[in-house]
Amino acid sequence: MLVTEPGIRIPRGDDDRVVDLSEDFVVLPEQTTDDTDRGWGERAGGNDDWLLAERPPHWD
Numbered sequence: 001m002l003v004t005e006p007g008i009r010i011p012r013g014d015d016d017r018v019v020d021l022s023e024d025f026v027v028l029p030e031q032t033t034d035d036t037d038r039g040w041g042e043r044a045g046g047n048d049d050w051l052l053a054e055r056p057p058h059w060d
Contacts, residue, residue, distance in 0.1 A: 037044050
């Protein structure tokens with residue numbers, strides 16, 4: 001609303017609206033919180049080294 005005098009409001013049109021067209025505008029994040037280690041209930045860091053050491057012999 002555009003206020004010209006105290007107590008009098010005039011609706012603004014769409015042409016008066018400022019639209020940010022920069023490339024930095026983010027609508028959705030790249031990764032959600034439930035698609036992280038913490039979201040899956042795991043600790044950060046992982047255990048990849050242990051998994052590689054414990055793989056079955058026929059995988060070599």
